[in-house]
Amino acid sequence: MAEKWSFLQDQDVLDFNRDIERYHLGPLWHAIPDLMKHQPEPHAQAYLWKYSLLEKKLMEATQIFTPDRGGERRAIYLQNPGLNYRKPWGWASTTQTLYAAVQLILPGETAPSHRHVQNALRFVMEGEGAYTIVQGERIFMERGDFLTTPNGFWHGHGHPGTKPMIWMDCLDIPTIYFLGGTFFDPYPERLQEPEVPDNYSAQRYEGGMVRPISDRYPKKAPLAAYKWKRTHEALEGLSRFEPDPYDGYAVEYINPSTGETACPTIASWMQKLPKGFHTKAHRHTHASIYHVFEGSGYTIINGVRFDWEKGDFFVVPNWAWHEHVAEEDSYLFSTNDLPILEKFGLEREEAFENNNGHQTVTGEFTPVLG
Amino acid sequence: MAEKWSFLQDQDVLDFNRDIERYHLGPLWHAIPDLMKHQPEPHAQAYLWKYSLLEKKLMEATQIFTPDRGGERRAIYLQNPGLNYRKPWGWASTTQTLYAAVQLILPGETAPSHRHVQNALRFVMEGEGAYTIVQGERIFMERGDFLTTPNGFWHGHGHPGTKPMIWMDCLDIPTIYFLGGTFFDPYPERLQEPEVPDNYSAQRYEGGMVRPISDRYPKKAPLAAYKWKRTHEALEGLSRFEPDPYDGYAVEYINPSTGETACPTIASWMQKLPKGFHTKAHRHTHASIYHVFEGSGYTIINGVRFDWEKGDFFVVPNWAWHEHVAEEDSYLFSTNDLPILEKFGLEREEAFENNNGHQTVTGEFTPVLG
Amino acid sequence: MAEKWSFLQDQDVLDFNRDIERYHLGPLWHAIPDLMKHQPEPHAQAYLWKYSLLEKKLMEATQIFTPDRGGERRAIYLQNPGLNYRKPWGWASTTQTLYAAVQLILPGETAPSHRHVQNALRFVMEGEGAYTIVQGERIFMERGDFLTTPNGFWHGHGHPGTKPMIWMDCLDIPTIYFLGGTFFDPYPERLQEPEVPDNYSAQRYEGGMVRPISDRYPKKAPLAAYKWKRTHEALEGLSRFEPDPYDGYAVEYINPSTGETACPTIASWMQKLPKGFHTKAHRHTHASIYHVFEGSGYTIINGVRFDWEKGDFFVVPNWAWHEHVAEEDSYLFSTNDLPILEKFGLEREEAFENNNGHQTVTGEFTPVLG
Amino acid sequence: MAEKWSFLQDQDVLDFNRDIERYHLGPLWHAIPDLMKHQPEPHAQAYLWKYSLLEKKLMEATQIFTPDRGGERRAIYLQNPGLNYRKPWGWASTTQTLYAAVQLILPGETAPSHRHVQNALRFVMEGEGAYTIVQGERIFMERGDFLTTPNGFWHGHGHPGTKPMIWMDCLDIPTIYFLGGTFFDPYPERLQEPEVPDNYSAQRYEGGMVRPISDRYPKKAPLAAYKWKRTHEALEGLSRFEPDPYDGYAVEYINPSTGETACPTIASWMQKLPKGFHTKAHRHTHASIYHVFEGSGYTIINGVRFDWEKGDFFVVPNWAWHEHVAEEDSYLFSTNDLPILEKFGLEREEAFENNNGHQTVTGEFTPVLG
Numbered sequence A, B, C, D: 001m002a003e004k005w006s007f008l009q010d011q012d013v014l015d016f017n018r019d020i021e022r023y024h025l026g027p028l029w030h031a032i033p034d035l036m037k038h039q040p041e042p043h044a045q046a047y048l049w050k051y052s053l054l055e056k057k058l059m060e061a062t063q064i065f066t067p068d069r070g071g072e073r074r075a076i077y078l079q080n081p082g083l084n085y086r087k088p089w090g091w092a093s094t095t096q097t098l099y100a101a102v103q104l105i106l107p108g109e110t111a112p113s114h115r116h117v118q119n120a121l122r123f124v125m126e127g128e129g130a131y132t133i134v135q136g137e138r139i140f141m142e143r144g145d146f147l148t149t150p151n152g153f154w155h156g157h158g159h160p161g162t163k164p165m166i167w168m169d170c171l172d173i174p175t176i177y178f179l180g181g182t183f184f185d186p187y188p189e190r191l192q193e194p195e196v197p198d199n200y201s202a203q204r205y206e207g208g209m210v211r212p213i214s215d216r217y218p219k220k221a222p223l224a225a226y227k228w229k230r231t232h233e234a235l236e237g238l239s240r241f242e243p244d245p246y247d248g249y250a251v252e253y254i255n256p257s258t259g260e261t262a263c264p265t266i267a268s269w270m271q272k273l274p275k276g277f278h279t280k281a282h283r284h285t286h287a288s289i290y291h292v293f294e295g296s297g298y299t300i301i302n303g304v305r306f307d308w309e310k311g312d313f314f315v316v317p318n319w320a321w322h323e324h325v326a327e328e329d330s331y332l333f334s335t336n337d338l339p340i341l342e343k344f345g346l347e348r349e350e351a352f353e354n355n356n357g358h359q360t361v362t363g364e365f366t367p368v369l370g
């Protein structure tokens, strides 16, 4: 290969490149090896953020970002170090395609209603008493709940409770920014008023793989909030059988009117890894963002060990070998961009064949503490 | 109209018809008024079968149909009186398109495994201890459970328990018979052997609108059995809000891998009508078969009152005006052919506008008792 | 098998059947062997109608059916002898699911505009100068043209020309009649007025596998008429390569906005069989109606030879073995119900393996002449 | 608005940002105004490349890029000046999502067979005698032909003719690079060998909206080459009627097995603007790359006039107002990313309402000549 492309460094070639660049032209022969890789070489890095750091910075941010200063949300996003080169703001990229953040709301605060073409989802980490109001439905959030706010839905937050509340947000911000088709509208009032009873949709889906007949035809999000209690029941049932070798016991949140993943562009999973379970390694074209909902353990990504405990976040970039080890019963919430890659026929998966499916550990990630 | 078509009775026309009939030809002008109605004039009639009758006949049938005599199933089907003209066997038509039956299995009996292109579903009425084995999964059935057995799945039954067990079957037999594409295969052995743990799929779906990740891609029936406990929870949640004016609180069983109705060609509903609830009348192109799971009340179909109680079955033909009244808290299981009509763009619905949505009762159905 | 089901003729069984019949109940064990066949046993028969007969009867019908008498269409349908038992009017069944007819319009006549839920298509056999007006587009028809009139489109005919015009109609009348969801509306005036230029849609699709950008989103019939000249060009191109062993050179008319078959429920083909070409035999679950547009030859259906020449029609029932032989260059137009069978997962095909793919001829069909 | 966000420049906010950046964290409140615009603010610029320049540079490149030096293709891409900031190689971005290039092959040269997950299409500008071999089909190219090479298809080129040949390439390189799922394989031999007759697929589609029956089920590219002769016929037919106010007479190349756009991620159009025709202005979220196949005229993009003549290329970025004026009968080939935007629900369009739909010209683009 080196052979084949060595002419690219010849002086006449470099001169020609510089010449045509003046005319806003480029030499494909030179760009091909960089842009059309033989297999994915993601720019995103494997990385891990400690919860203690995130919580500390969120608390500090209560001084910086206050609702009366006028911003939209007190959210701190996880910027992948490999994607800092994207300007501006690293495109707020946690992976190549997705944004993830932690958000904190204090009792008495509100976050204004708005809507945008970016798809969003939320996973509740800590606290209670706050609500989100999505398309006229006020939803009180509890730890472990999963919520979806698709493209074009009005949403705002309020907190009539007594303790700070923290959740994870995940959106397709980098993807929509790349595509260039963003639209964003503030709601005419600070917060939309409720149009249906509180917690309406979750109560309409309290059990069974059944659907109210009025949701027969495709809707973007007939079910807005997936309660932890129900998700937990699902995992308990599933856990009676053989685990998936790569993912243990894992479920995906779905849209009951279409059977598709709950948030149109982002797959969301909750998975249980029983104490002592060690998955086999594999890799796939989609990238994942993991949040440790419960438990502790470690994940080996391309040979590097990332230790995690409750509250932490970590990224498995696309096409990176990875395997998980649970040191206590653990629950991992995760999001990934498989729905986006599928739209382009890019999904591929490969099992790690050597060494009975286990990587050799060649290093250990040292998290940055605040 | 009479005017327009009066020529059809002229002698020269009738002579011509008789002439071309010899050549296997027909006069469209004559057939149009009969075959292309201005609106549906179903051949199926509104009808009701009492449970006491069905149970009695099933018990008698234990003497007639015994497993060692060699038939497939001890099932007695509900033959719509309006469709007796279909030869042979009335095509076993409960409605224009669907077959419904009650089936009884005695302790110690088995019903042989087979498969066919007809889609089937089952709803458990009485008893316990019997199982069905569908595509290698043995499923123990309990009252209120709903099961689906799509096109091509092996299925057979066994009864290691101690009491007779009765369930409802619904299949698309008349439709497939009409189309003429039937295939039916007996299993090489009497009963297929289990290939997964008992009650496998229902345990994989014990809660929440979430799906095991291995069921991400469309399958015919990733969930084979929908437990009554879960369906009941769903109805309880739904019942906290406003009822649907035509159907009260109603849910449809869905296939979690596609979001479509659970059985490919037959929609299946469970609905709750609270005591005293009186729905408004409407009509639609799809026809329904109702089974009274719990409660009592009556349904007015095209002006005729059909009283029902626990265990009864009744048919609402297509395009018939109908409204329900519950005299106690009632649960109605029902199946309908909307998925079939949708394939042909034939779904239409109309509300009964007069008299605040309520029909005038002009008669009362007298059920035949055994 | 005989063994297995012999109990069905026992007296106690027959008595029981008669007993429950009084209650509108039926014994599944008895009906299964008749209704759920191990493989298709179509009621439709292989049959052939000579063009000379059809033309003669159409001409006679000009005396019987006149526009001022008030009927809708002067069409004589091909009634399959095996489906006469369907009452009334044999459901106008040419095959189990489809209706086919020949229609004649005289210069100066009109056929009133109407619409219905049945899907229709037309293939032009003889004459020129007549038009059909479909959903506001007036289309002048020429020999070899194919037209589609889907569910719900207004259509009527007029004939400002000088010679009788004859075409074939094919509709899904038996299927819609079976389903029971018919709707039919006369147009408020005798004939709809044109809303676009004459022959509009065919001119918008004069070449290439390209689509006017305004037809990007699914429409029922963006292209209403497929001109013979274009279809012929397609067959000429295709004929430069290897023929399909079962069908020679065959093309299907498609809806350019969806890529689906042109008429929603009925596939339509034009195929060329070069002189001397002898296809291999196969069978499939869908049934076909053939019209000999040009040429002569014969088709062997389940061992019986059906000789055909220009203008004739013949039916290949579902699951019947069939092979074609062309004695001169021949063009066969045909319609089939594969789109209907696919909706139910019923499509299957089987090659005839013995004797190098050729059946033994065991008989010859003798057509009835008028 | 300025008001609302003014706190973002406060020192404490800036300090906090700098602090959390060290931990690979980012402040959403700061990034929102930049990343989630109220409406699209594309980075791509309106730009135009003269054919004389492109041809000159391609000819010069015959000295730089020679097949024996080992690169893949002698293609020079059009690098949008607004997207130079993307590193490396500006991601070869002509628009936000698409790559366009001109490619030249000399008689006697070959370009090696390879395959990749990027979707590609080709439009033939000049010359004759070269072929491309796509998935085993050798296709001889002529001026005006359109070709598609979807994700995963092997393709290489050869030139047994006598004159240089030039074509346009368009691929989704920037999009796939952004997503990070690239795969690329060289073919084991220099060029794949033919597996079907030359020009096979175009001959199978020589006329009519009909499809060989073997292409009934979805294929990625049953038709590989769309001949100019046919496309031209389509435009002639369409031109008999009223033009589209924004696009004149425009057709989209389609995949005959699915009815979708021919190249899975890139819509391709050919449009005719008759001499003197002046379209109305509009804007939409998708961006377009235009190539002037024939004729001359100008396009006003966001108030700036871009004069064009035969061979030129120009870009209309997403959400830019644009209108075209033809000074002679003109044919514009264009590609756009609507299929990509549709996958994310981002398609929007807006008509320019003022001044009877026409922009005020505020400037003129001065092309750079070589």
Ligand SMILES: [Fe+2]
Pocket (backbone or CB within 6 Å): A114, A116, A120, A155
């Ligand atoms: Fe938001």
Ligand SMILES: [Fe+2]
Pocket (backbone or CB within 6 Å): A246, A282, A284, A322
């Ligand atoms: Fe994984």
Ligand SMILES: [Fe+2]
Pocket (backbone or CB within 6 Å): B114, B116, B120, B155
């Ligand atoms: Fe069965």
Ligand SMILES: [Fe+2]
Pocket (backbone or CB within 6 Å): B246, B282, B284, B322
């Ligand atoms: Fe109803």
Ligand SMILES: [Fe+2]
Pocket (backbone or CB within 6 Å): C114, C116, C120, C155
């Ligand atoms: Fe009609």
Ligand SMILES: [Fe+2]
Pocket (backbone or CB within 6 Å): C246, C282, C284, C322
């Ligand atoms: Fe056939």
Ligand SMILES: [Fe+2]
Pocket (backbone or CB within 6 Å): D114, D116, D120, D155
């Ligand atoms: Fe390539």
Ligand SMILES: [Fe+2]
Pocket (backbone or CB within 6 Å): D246, D282, D284, D322
């Ligand atoms: Fe445009």
